[in-house]
Amino acid sequence: MQDSSRTTxxxxxxxxxxxxxxxxxxxxxxxxSLQLPRGHWIGILGxxxxxxxxxxxxxARYLDAEEGSVFLDGxxxxxxxxxxxxxxxxxxxxxxxxxxxxxxxxxxxxxxPIRLERDEIIRERTAExxxxxxxxxxxxxxxxxxxxxxxxxxxxxxALAELxxxxxxxxxxxxxxxxxxxxxxxxxxILKLRENQSCIFVTHAPTExxxxxxxxxxLRQGRVVQTGAPVEIYEHxxxxxxxxxxxxxxxxxxxxxxxxRPEKVRxxxxxxxxSHLTGTVRHSHFRGIHWEYSCELxxxxxxxxxxxxxxxxxxxxxxxxxxxxxxxxxxx
Numbered sequence: 001m002q003d004s005s006r007t008t009x010x011x012x013x014x015x016x017x018x019x020x021x022x023x024x025x026x027x028x029x030x031x032x033s034l035q036l037p038r039g040h041w042i043g044i045l046g047x048x049x050x051x052x053x054x055x056x057x058x059x060a061r062y063l064d065a066e067e068g069s070v071f072l073d074g075x076x077x078x079x080x081x082x083x084x085x086x087x088x089x090x091x092x093x094x095x096x097x098x099x100x101x102x103x104x105x106x107x108x109x110x111x112x113p114i115r116l117e118r119d120e121i122i123r124e125r126t127a128e129x130x131x132x133x134x135x136x137x138x139x140x141x142x143x144x145x146x147x148x149x150x151x152x153x154x155x156x157x158x159a160l161a162e163l164x165x166x167x168x169x170x171x172x173x174x175x176x177x178x179x180x181x182x183x184x185x186x187x188x189x190i191l192k193l194r195e196n197q198s199c200i201f202v203t204h205a206p207t208e209x210x211x212x213x214x215x216x217x218x219l220r221q222g223r224v225v226q227t228g229a230p231v232e233i234y235e236h237x238x239x240x241x242x243x244x245x246x247x248x249x250x251x252x253x254x255x256x257x258x259x260x261r262p263e264k265v266r267x268x269x270x271x272x273x274x275s276h277l278t279g280t281v282r283h284s285h286f287r288g289i290h291w292e293y294s295c296e297l298x299x300x301x302x303x304x305x306x307x308x309x310x311x312x313x314x315x316x317x318x319x320x321x322x323x324x325x326x327x328x329x330x331x332x
Contacts (some may be wrong), residue, residue, distance in 0.1 A: 019068030043213030051222040052202035060093040092159035102144035129157040149180025169201035264326040
């Protein structure tokens with residue numbers, strides 16, 4: 001007789017089944033299910049208050065759900081309320097708040113989870129993680145003297161000292177500058193390729209979600225509104241909320257039923273022969289690899305367009321064209 005407490009596929013390292021959570025009688029996580037294949041990364045994307053961090057707390061075994069089940073490596077996990085110590089030894093959650101020993105060095109923090117191993121293993125694993133996380137220059141510095149980016153990388157390295165079956169990341173880039181974002185991105189790429197680490201991360205930043213995840217779970221008010229590969233969700237969002245959450249959108253209609261992404265719009269300062277829209281430049285923003293221009297169309301709609309050159313000025317007229325095949329809509 002098959003054990004109903006086990007998941008059906010050995011390729012699934014972690015699973016939530018029909019999980020719901022209530023606060024003060026309000027359902028903040030509503031019937032969430034997900035399956036994480038071994039070695040894959042799932043991103044949970046949603047606006048503030050959508051239930052992202054609550055799901056991670058349930059996954060990390062710090063919080064019980066009122067409904068549903070949690071599985072790790074095929075085995076159903078028991079209630080958190082029945083545990084002497086919250087959490088799970090094979091699941092590591094990295095918070096925004098770092099949770100380091102402030103009066104210990106970077107090296108001491110990273111080696112602490114494996115302190116009972118042989119000295120040789122401790123030295124090799126700690127040195128490897130210091131190198132991976134780019135912490136060589138600060139390895140002997142007490143963590144209370146580190147920058148935010150150094151603390152975040154130390155937190156991740158510490159979580160990985162004893163390689164977990166499941167790594168959970170809670171808004172990892174929330175307070176980091178561009179340089180430390182790049183360093184963490186490189187670290188995560190190494191984790192995915194070399195360590196075959198399984199991970200669930202939550203974020204409100206679409207670029208992070210698109211960059212790291214094999215699949216995305218889009219939340220709104222505690223409910224899943226769409227799941228799938230990042231490119232599929234970006235190209236074919238389920239509704240206006242998902243479309244705007246995952247990138248800039250140019251609406252073709254006031255009822256927001258049809259849209260086109262800015263990168264699909266061709267721009268010109270000279271009036272083309274073929275059909276076009278006419279707009280007026282209102283604002284410009286430098287985005288590193290291109291300039292982003294906000295335009296007001298003659299029909300009153302507001303669009304965003306991209307150009308590689310900074311050659312448009314506020315008040316200047318601009319002509320916009322697009323292919324009908326690039327227009328997206330919702331429903332049937």
